[in-house]
Amino acid sequence: MSEAAAISRKPIPAPDDLTRPFWDAARARRLVAQRCAACGYYNHPPRNFCDACLGRELAFTPISGRGVVYTFTVMHQRDVAGFESEAPFIAMVVELVEQPMLLMVSNLPIGERDRVRIGAPAEVWFEDRGDGVIIPQFRIV
Numbered sequence: 001m002s003e004a005a006a007i008s009r010k011p012i013p014a015p016d017d018l019t020r021p022f023w024d025a026a027r028a029r030r031l032v033a034q035r036c037a038a039c040g041y042y043n044h045p046p047r048n049f050c051d052a053c054l055g056r057e058l059a060f061t062p063i064s065g066r067g068v069v070y071t072f073t074v075m076h077q078r079d080v081a082g083f084e085s086e087a088p089f090i091a092m093v094v095e096l097v098e099q100p101m102l103l104m105v106s107n108l109p110i111g112e113r114d115r116v117r118i119g120a121p122a123e124v125w126f127e128d129r130g131d132g133v134i135i136p137q138f139r140i141v
């Protein structure tokens, strides 16, 4: 088998009843997060109960897509399925402006290595992976 044939496709979301509204919004290039009607706390990834108050009335609401880099690492391993040809790349976590510890995961090309730092401002963009799959990603701004 050639090396090219060994490269796998990037993983795609498998929405369920809990996460489907998030992925549907992403397909429309909108970023949403689950918010508690009782206390206003944002919960991400989506949950059945609010992390802050255990409330069960949770609804998806638009969020800004703006935040800062909370942490990051450089991935050198080439055994992450779908990312074999992209390593090294940067895996990062962004903290959204709406709330401390409202975190979303993203990745960056290694060319961004000189720009990424903890606290750097970041904003959402939407990666089209084909077949109707749109992934929220973040870039340094």
Ligand SMILES: [Zn+2]
Binding pocket: 036, 037, 038, 039, 040, 041, 050, 051, 052, 053, 054, 055
């Ligand atoms: Zn709550």
